[in-house]
Amino acid sequence: MELTRDQVFVNQYHYDARNLEWEKQHGKPETNVEVTFQLVSKDEEKTETHLVAVLQFQIVRQDFVIAGVISQLVHLKNRIIDEPKEFSQEEVQSLADPLLEVLQRMTYEVSEIALDRPGVHLEF
Structure with missing residues (x-):
């Protein structure tokens, strides 16, 4: 798959310390990580497709919850995509990797500062 990428864009990143008392009354949050693809345009003459890869996440850890949206x-090039389901699992992973890397970096740095100890490594 031949492609070029724009810079990863952090649309939202939210860090919350866990509040176990609040969770007793309102329910425990659940982890959810999803990558979707939004078709922007396709140029059949140039055989190019332009799309946005979007990572939406809520990750629950022992001490905190992070949530947000990261996109790219x-x-x-040399490929027309009509629907995201045309991507193989390997291609989906390749498209999602830069988004996951930014999420990992941000979480490590923020958790290191917030918790005053070594940062948390996310594994996908």
């Missing part, structure tokens, strides 16, 4: 514009 991707330009596929």
